[in-house]
Amino acid sequence: MTRAELVAAARASIARGSKSFAAASRLFDPVTRERAWLLYAWCRRCDDLVDGQAGGGAMAAVADAPARVAEARALTEAALAGEMTGDPAFDALGLVARETGLPPAWPRDLIEGFALDGAAWRPTSEDDLYRYCYHVAGVVGLMMAVVMGVRPDDAATLDRACDLGLAFQLANIARDLAEDDAGGRCYLPADWLAEAGVPPGEQLQPAYRARVAVLARRLADSAARFEASARAGTPALSYRSAWAVLAAAGIYGAIGREVARRGPHAWDRRVTTGKAAKLGFIARAAWLAARRGTLYPPTPRDADLWARPGR
Known part of the structure; x- marks a missing residue:
């Protein structure tokens, strides 16, 4: 496929x-936007392949998860080696890696996150939770930062980019407890559940909803701290990239806050951000991006926040 064809497939x-x-990506300059689409297409394809999904739909039980992870890993390695795989999403990864100098360690780290899901892994501790979030989302923040023009050796800005990925994933986990439970998964640390007196596998039972709501608020509060840290990295980005990042932060931050607000009723229906709210966050992000140098002055990253591997 030509570059234009790969971009069109990624946009779809x-x-x-x-x-x-998709809404946030429209705020990027054209080159960054296309590269963001290309990277997303590969992430989405790997997720769908391992989880038996279709375009991010409901998870389906798969009997051959290790084989699916192995396939995703092999195709990823081929793409990183510059080979054409015949799969548009993996060829999209190869293209964006060549155009940006993307460190190959990061796509490999994401595959390790898929391997955890394929092995029906569950976190025992809070540190386990953050490590998982790094592998499935924090590393996506690192890759997106490079797509936006951050140098691969700019560790300080990359730390903030990783923080945004962690914030997104923590909000997702809080929102998707019911969907994950239906798929046989639980990302609440076993230590948290034990402390709250929630038996394994019973977290969505009516008798324990109030206790689990406290844990969901804990996730949302943690997401908010990582989000605040991520905002401090936006002065290192171009205006349009900062605009997109701040819009996405607002949209996903609202999800975590709404889960916390609903309490035990957070999973009666899925928390979403409507079109009008998205437009509001996009408009506000334009204002924030224009003033990011003043609003987010250079400060050391909070030493109490979980740090990505190697930091």
């Missing part, structure tokens, strides 16, 4: 799989 993938990311 993000439009189908994530309305929030």
Whole structure:
């Protein structure tokens, strides 16, 4: 496929799989926007392959998860080596890696996150939770930062980019407890559940909803701290990239806050951000991006926040 064809396929993938990311991506300059679509297409394809999904839909039980992870890993390695795989999403990764100098360690780290899901892994501790969030989302923040023009050796800005990925994933986990439970998964640390007196596998039972709501608020509060840290990295970005990042932060931050607000009723229906609210966050983000140098002055990253591997 030509570059234009790969971009078109990637654009269709993000439009189908994530309305929030699709909306935020429109704020990028044209080159960054296309590269963001290309990267998203590969992430979405790997997720769908391992989880038995279609465009980010409901998870389906798969009997051959290790084989699916192995396939995703092999195709990823081929793409990183500059080979054409015949799969548009993996060829999209190869293209964006060549155009941006994307460190190959990061796509490999994301595959390790898919391997955790494929092995039906569950976190025992809070540190386990953050490590998982790094592998499935924090590392996406790192890759997106490079797509936006951040140098791969700019560790300080990359730390903030990773924080945004962690914030997004923590909000997702809080929102999707019911969907994950239906798919046989639980990302609440076993230590948290034990402390709250919630038996394994019973977190969505009516008798324990109030206790689990406290844990969901804990996730949302943690997401908010990582989000605040991520905002401090936006002065290192171009205006349009900062605009997109701040819009996405607002949209996903609202999800975590709404889960916390609903309490035990957070999973009666899925928390979403409507079109009008998205437009509001996009408008506000334009104002914030224009003033990011003043609003987010250079400050050391909070030493109490979980740090990505190698930091």
